Amino acid sequence: MNKFGFGISPGRQIDYDSNNREVARYIFENEPSFRLCIECGGCSATCSTGNFTGFSLREINILIKRGENDLVRNALKKCMLCGKCTLVCPRGVNTRNIVVLAKRAFQKSDEYAL
Ligand code: SF4
Numbered sequence: 001m002n003k004f005g006f007g008i009s010p011g012r013q014i015d016y017d018s019n020n021r022e023v024a025r026y027i028f029e030n031e032p033s034f035r036l037c038i039e040c041g042g043c044s045a046t047c048s049t050g051n052f053t054g055f056s057l058r059e060i061n062i063l064i065k066r067g068e069n070d071l072v073r074n075a076l077k078k079c080m081l082c083g084k085c086t087l088v089c090p091r092g093v094n095t096r097n098i099v100v101l102a103k104r105a106f107q108k109s110d111e112y113a114l
């Protein structure tokens with residue numbers, strides 16, 4: 001078969017039915033301010049970790065809500081829990097607690113298959 005130098009891109013649709021949204025549910029229950037996030041990126045812009053690595057709390061928030069948890073689990077290890085993101089969030093989202101809860105949710109899912 002001839003190669004034309006391009007191919008079909010993999011699908012980018014979000015499958016909410018198949019994705020595991022238990023981590024998002026756990027955070028919504030324990031930190032309702034998570035619902036106020038408008039994904040503006042203010043937290044990512046001020047994040048010290050984000051300045052030196054590819055870590056982005058805005059991206060983390062989006063991925064958790066989608067239930068695309070695979071990338072989140074490892075990325076969370078980079079957060080130093082300094083709380084700078086919480087100070088700048090224009091929506092008053094308790095971002096630091098979101099990181100803590102997400103880590104706890106992953107820990108629970110390992111223990112109890114959440
Ligand atoms: S600064 Fe607040 S509203 Fe903006 S992306 Fe971060 S958590 Fe969401």
Ligand code: SF4
Nearest residue numbers: 047079080082083085
């Ligand atoms: S608490 Fe974590 S995500 Fe927030 S600014 Fe500090 S290192 Fe970044």
